[in-house]
Amino acid sequence: MANTKSAKKAARKIEARTEINKSRRSRMRTFIRGVEEALAAGDQALAQAALQKAEPEIMRAAQKGVVPSNTASRKVSRLTQRVKKLSA
Template identity: 60%
Template sequence: MANTSSAKKNVRKMERKTAVNQARRSRVRTFLRRVEDALSAGDKSAANAALKLAEPELMRAVSRGVYHKNTAARKISRLSSRCKALS
């Protein structure tokens, strides 16, 4: 348990940051799920459209510090290769 006032303030700050980061991560997962759903349905045009929307959302999360850059690049690369393989 935090004792000093500065430690208590840090706890409050981290709670706010955690809530914001959870919302950002959830938003990215929603966009990624749309791509996955289109891929599993076999709809190439929908998958490509969903990927075009998911990519900047994922990179935005990287710039905010929610994801590591390589993690985002790996996810985008794997999704785009799956979209390309769909024919």
């Protein structure tokens, strides 16, 4: 356990930040799941709409440091490819 006052405060900040990051990561995964489910159903219009909602959430998670920016870009890219493939 932290001994100094500053270390105790740092521990509190880390705990709070961890909760926020968990929430952001969960929100991102929920939006990705929406796209995945639309793709599984084969509904191109629904998949496109879900992707348009998911992309900003994924990029926001990257911007906030929850996931690396390359990871976010890769996820968006792969989802976009799959949605386009569904329409073809």
